[in-house]
Amino acid sequence: MAENENNALRQRLLDGLERIATVLREDSRRGAAPFGLNVAQDSILRLLRTRPSGLRIRALAGQLGVRQPTITDSVNALERKGLVARHADPSDSRATIVKAAPHALPERARVRSAVAAALEDLSSAECAGLLRTLIKLIRGLQLRNAIPPQRMCVTCKYFRPNVYPDGDAPHYCALVNAPFGDRALRLDCPEHEEAGPAEAAQSWQIFQSRAHLPEARE
Amino acid sequence: MAENENNALRQRLLDGLERIATVLREDSRRGAAPFGLNVAQDSILRLLRTRPSGLRIRALAGQLGVRQPTITDSVNALERKGLVARHADPSDSRATIVKAAPHALPERARVRSAVAAALEDLSSAECAGLLRTLIKLIRGLQLRNAIPPQRMCVTCKYFRPNVYPDGDAPHYCALVNAPFGDRALRLDCPEHEEAGPAEAAQSWQIFQSRAHLPEARE
DNA sequence: CCAGAAACATAGGAGTCCTATTAATGAATC
DNA sequence: GATTCATTAATAGGACTCCTATGTTTCTGG
Numbered sequence: 001m002a003e004n005e006n007n008a009l010r011q012r013l014l015d016g017l018e019r020i021a022t023v024l025r026e027d028s029r030r031g032a033a034p035f036g037l038n039v040a041q042d043s044i045l046r047l048l049r050t051r052p053s054g055l056r057i058r059a060l061a062g063q064l065g066v067r068q069p070t071i072t073d074s075v076n077a078l079e080r081k082g083l084v085a086r087h088a089d090p091s092d093s094r095a096t097i098v099k100a101a102p103h104a105l106p107e108r109a110r111v112r113s114a115v116a117a118a119l120e121d122l123s124s125a126e127c128a129g130l131l132r133t134l135i136k137l138i139r140g141l142q143l144r145n146a147i148p149p150q151r152m153c154v155t156c157k158y159f160r161p162n163v164y165p166d167g168d169a170p171h172y173c174a175l176v177n178a179p180f181g182d183r184a185l186r187l188d189c190p191e192h193e194e195a196g197p198a199e200a201a202q203s204w205q206i207f208q209s210r211a212h213l214p215e216a217r218e
Numbered sequence: 219m220a221e222n223e224n225n226a227l228r229q230r231l232l233d234g235l236e237r238i239a240t241v242l243r244e245d246s247r248r249g250a251a252p253f254g255l256n257v258a259q260d261s262i263l264r265l266l267r268t269r270p271s272g273l274r275i276r277a278l279a280g281q282l283g284v285r286q287p288t289i290t291d292s293v294n295a296l297e298r299k300g301l302v303a304r305h306a307d308p309s310d311s312r313a314t315i316v317k318a319a320p321h322a323l324p325e326r327a328r329v330r331s332a333v334a335a336a337l338e339d340l341s342s343a344e345c346a347g348l349l350r351t352l353i354k355l356i357r358g359l360q361l362r363n364a365i366p367p368q369r370m371c372v373t374c375k376y377f378r379p380n381v382y383p384d385g386d387a388p389h390y391c392a393l394v395n396a397p398f399g400d401r402a403l404r405l406d407c408p409e410h411e412e413a414g415p416a417e418a419a420q421s422w423q424i425f426q427s428r429a430h431l432p433e434a435r436e
Numbered sequence: 437c438c439a440g441a442a443a444c445a446t447a448g449g450a451g452t453c454c455t456a457t458t459a460a461t462g463a464a465t466c
Numbered sequence: 467g468a469t470t471c472a473t474t475a476a477t478a479g480g481a482c483t484c485c486t487a488t489g490t491t492t493c494t495g496g
Contacts, residue, residue, distance in 0.1 A: 005401070009345055010337045014242075015405050016352035017333065019368070021239035022261075023359055024232075026283030029484085038484080040452060043240075057475060065244030070453050072476060077451065094461045094474040114364030115235065119228045121358045122351065127227055130351050133344055134234030140336030141241055147332075150237070183223070187233050247453085256453075258483060275444065288484050290445060295482065312443040312492045 020115060027113040036081065040064075040074045045083060045104060050188055054087060054099035062148040128182050135185055136207050151192030153185045154203045158193065161206035171206070238333060245331040254299065258282075258292045263301060263322060268406055272305060272317035280366040346400050353403060354425050369410030371403045372421045376411065379424035389424070 025039060032042035043064055048055065055063070061071045075098055078084040083104040089095035122130065139154055141147045153159045158175040169179035175191055186192075195203060243257060250260035261282055266273065273281070279289045293316055296302040301322040307313035340348065357372055359365045371377045376393040387397035393409055404410075413421060 009349065009401050010334060012403075012405055013337055013345060013348055013352065014331065014334055016349065016356060017235075017238055018242055019356055019365070019405070020235055020352065021242050022281075022283050023364055024236055024239050025243075029283075033485085038451065058473090063240075065240050065247075066452085067454065068475070069455085069477080073452065076476095089474095092462075092474080094459095096475065113232065114359055114362060115355070116228060116232055117362055118355045118358035118364070119231055121354060126351055126354070127231060129347050130231055131227065131234065133340065133348050133351075134231065134238065136339060136344070137333070137336045138234060138237055140339045141332055144332060144335055146241055146336070147237070183227050185230075187230055187237070251454085256482065276442090284483085285485065286444070287446080287486085291483065294445095307443095310443080310493070312490095314444065 023115055024113065027115060031113070040066075040070075041078050041083075044071070044074055044078060044098075045100060048084065048098065048100040048104075050190065052099075054097040056089065056095050056097055058095075059148070060098065065147075124183075131185060132182055132207070135187065138187065149194055151186075151188050151190070153189065153192075154206060155195055155200065156189065156192045156203075157195040157199050158191070159195070159199075159203055161203055241333055242331065245333065249331070258284075258288075259296050259301075262289070262292055262296060262316075263318060266302065266316065266318040266322075268408065270317075272315040274307065274313050274315055276313075277366070278316065283365075342401075349403060350400055350425070353405065356405065367412055369404075369406050369408075371407065372424060373413055373418065374407065374410050374421075375413040375417050376409070377413070377417075377421055379421055 028039045028042055032038060035042075037045070044060060047060065047063055057071050057075065058068055060075070061068045064071070075084060075086070079086065083101050084098050085101055087097045087099060089097050119127070135152060135154055138147070138150055138152065142150055142155065149155065153171070153173070154161075156173075158173050160172040160174060162170050163172040164170050164179060167179070167181075169181045169184075171181065171185070172179050246257045246260055250256060253260075255263070262278060265278065265281055275289050275293065276286055278293070279286045282289070293302060293304070297304065301319050302316050303319055305315045305317060307315050337345070353370060353372055356365070356368055356370065360368055360373065367373065371389070371391070372379075374391075376391050378390040378392060380388050381390040382388050382397060385397070387399045387402075389399065389403070390397050
C-alpha cells in the first residue's frame with residue numbers, strides 16, 4: 001500500500017523529469033540549428049568547452065551515454081565543419097583526443113532555454129533545494145555506475161561539508177581555501193579530484209545531517 | 219553580483235537537469251531496444267498508452283517537441299511494426315488519429331531506469347519537494363507556451379488547493395470528491411479538464427501560501 | 437463560393453545510433 | 467622477446483530521426 005504509493009510517486013517524478021528533458025532537448029535543437037549543428041554535435045561541443053585538454057572518443061561516449069561508433073560519427077561531422085580536431089594521445093598511441101577548435105570555444109550567444117526561463121519562477125529556497133536534490137541524484141547515478149565520474153564538489157577530495165554548520169557558507173573547499181554554501185555547490189569543477197572512500201563517506205554527510213532547508217537570503 | 223550568482227545557480231540547475239536527461243535517454247534506449255524500438259518510437263508509444271482515444275499527428279509532435287514530418291516518419295515505422303494504427307478523425311477528415319495497437323498497450327516489463335533507482339535515495343520529503351518543483355517548472359513552461367497543455371492537477375478545473383491547510387491531504391479534487399496531498403499531485407490525469415483563468419489563479423496559490431515543507435510521514 | 441489556414445504526406449538530405457568487425461597498440465605472462 | 471588477451475578507435479551497413487520545402491486535401495470565415 002505505502003509501497004504502491006511510493007512507486008506511484010517515483011513514477012510521477014520520472015514523468016516530470018522526462019517532460020523537462022523533452023523541453024531541454026527541443027531547446028538544444030533550437031539553439032544549435034542556427035550554427036548548423038544538431039543536438040548530438042552541440043552536446044559534444046559543450047562538453048569539450050569545459051575540457052580544454054580534450055577528451056578521448058571513449059570518454060565522450062561515456063559522458064553522453066552512447067556507443068563509441070556514434071561518437072566517431074559525430075566527431076567526423078564536427079571535424080568536417082572545422083569545429084573540433086583530433087590529436088594523438090602521447091600516453092597511448094591507440095587513443096584519439098578530441099579538442100574543440102579555438103574558434104568553437106567562445107561562448108556563443110545561446111538561444112535562451114525555455115527551462116532557464118521557467119527556473120526564474122523558483123524561489124531562492126526552491127532553487128537551492130532543487131540543486132541539492134539533483135546533486136544527490138547524480139551522485140546516486142555515479143555510485144550505481146550509471147554514469148562515469150562527475151566533477152562535483154560532493155565527490156571531490158578537497159570538499160569539506162558542514163564545517164561551519166550555522167552560517168550561510170557551511171562548506172569549505174580545501175583547494176581554494178574558501179567557505180561556500182549549498183547554492184555554490186558545483187557539478188563540473190575544473191579542479192575536481194576524485195575523493196577516496198573515506199573522504200567520500202564524509203562528503204555524503206551533506207545529505208544527511210542537516211535539515212532540508214537551504215540558506216535562503218537576498 | 220547577486221545577479222551573477224543567481225545566473226550561475228540557474229546554470230548549474232540547467233546542467234544538472236541536462237545530466238539527468240542524458241541518463242533518461244540512455245535508459246530509454248536500453249529499455250526500448252529489446253523490443254526493436256528506438257527512443258522516438260518508445261516515446262510515442264508511451265504517450266499513446268495514456269491516451270486510449272488516440273492523438274493526432276500534430277498533437278504528438280507538440281507533445282514530443284519535434285516537427286510534424288518527424289512524427290509521420292516514426293508513426294510509419296511503428297505502423298510497419300503493427301504497434302499503432304491510423305484512424306480517421308470523424309470531426310475533421312484532414313486529420314489522422316494514431317492509436318496504440320491493443321497488443322502494444324500492456325505495460326511491458328520495462329528495464330528499470332537508473333534514474334528510478336537513484337530516486338530511491340531521496341527521502342520522502344525530498345521526493346515531495348522535487349515533485350512540487352517539477353510541477354512548478356512544467357506549469358511555467360506551459361504558461362510560456364513552451365509546451366502544450368499538460369494534464370496536471372494544478373491546471374485542472376476540479377482542483378482545489380489548500381482546502382484543509384493543516385492535514386496531510388490539504389487539497390481536494392472536485393471530480394472524485396476526495397482530499398489528497400502534495401505527493402499525490404498528478405502530471406497526467408486522464409480526467410483532466412483545463413481550468414479557466416479564475417480557477418488557474420487560485421490553483422497557483424499552491425506554490426505561494428504554504429511553507430516549502432511538504433507532508434513527510436510514514 | 438473563394439481565399440487563406442490547417443492537417444498530413446512526400447521528397448530529399450544530413451546525421452544519429454546501433455551491432456559487428458577489423459586494425460593497431462598496450463599489458464601481462466611465460 | 468613472443469604470445470595472448472584487453473583496449474582503443476575506425477569502418478561498414480542498416481534503420482531511423484529530424485529537418486526544410488512542398489504538395490494535397492479539407493476546413494473556415496467573409
